[in-house]
Amino acid sequence: MSTRIAFLKGHGTENDFVIVPDPENALDLPPAAVAALCDRRAGIGGDGLLHVVRSAAHPEAAHLAGEAEWFMDYRNGDGSIAEMCGNGVRVFARYLQHAGHVTEGDLAVATRGGVKTVHIAKDGDVTVGMGKAQLPEGDVTVSVGDRSWPARNVNMGNPHAVAFVDDLAHAGDLYSPPPFSPAAAYPSGVNVEFVVDRGPRHVAMRVHERGAGETRSCGTGACAVAVATARRDGADPAATGSPATYTVDVPGGTLVITERADGEIEMTGPAVIVAEGQIDADWLENTVG
Secondary structure (H helix, E strand, C coil): CCCEEEEEEEEECCEEEEEEECCCCCCCCCHHHHHHHHCCCCCCCCCEEEEEEEHHHCCCCHHHCCCCCEEEEEEECCCCECCCCHHHHHHHHHHHHHCCCCCCEEEEEEECCEEEEEEECCCCCEEEEEEECECCCCCEEEEECCEEEEEEEEECCCEEEEEECCCHHHHCCCCCCCCEECHHHCCCCCEEEEEEEEECCEEEEEEEECCCEECCCCHHHHHHHHHHHHHHCCCCHHHHCCCEEEEEEECCEEEEEEECCCCEEEEEECCEEEEEEEEEHHHHHHHHC
């Protein structure tokens, strides 16, 4: 391990990430190291970590190297692995631009949830093709305290339970995962979104992200919310042939989600690099050890 490890800090609608560039996949980043780096008091602090690796250099992404040069090896703040992070992809793309690997325009990013298409606009916003939503059958219920609500099961490459509530305060503190049933619906845990209406095709949400607690934003969650809200409103682009666009307010800002007639979902929002520096590798090794 080298004595210094480069890092950056970035956020997308205040969903924040530690960024660790490692093109050749030379760094060992076990869960304990990721958790230490994401610790907000003893580390750098972040909802998650973006490990930036060339697809060809990572065993999980080598088969995608022909489609996407770069692989987003995403980790939750507790060190666990996640399939996808929509805000993370935008920040990942912004980092690639910042580092001179890409310019404005289109690029492809490999993730555990597949290859995502990204567009970096001149105005600074980043649009990510998030793929198609899956809507598993079966009733799901989520609870907070003595309240419970029916929830829509939406999979965006990672699992979501979307509950419509009268007041976002009803979601509680969201420090702990809201209980859900049946347990078989989400064997690996779930991201839970609580949603209120703000106006026509305009909603606001709070989210508990598995492995991270409440975050200021969740890109896949905003997509899941837009799809669930569209179905609640009777809008299904695949049936009507017309796209459905929803504005989704999150605590950290606003995302615009469009579900196209072919089922593909696009998410547009900001992505910002706020700092860069070096990690003391000895500290990290001692912390993990």
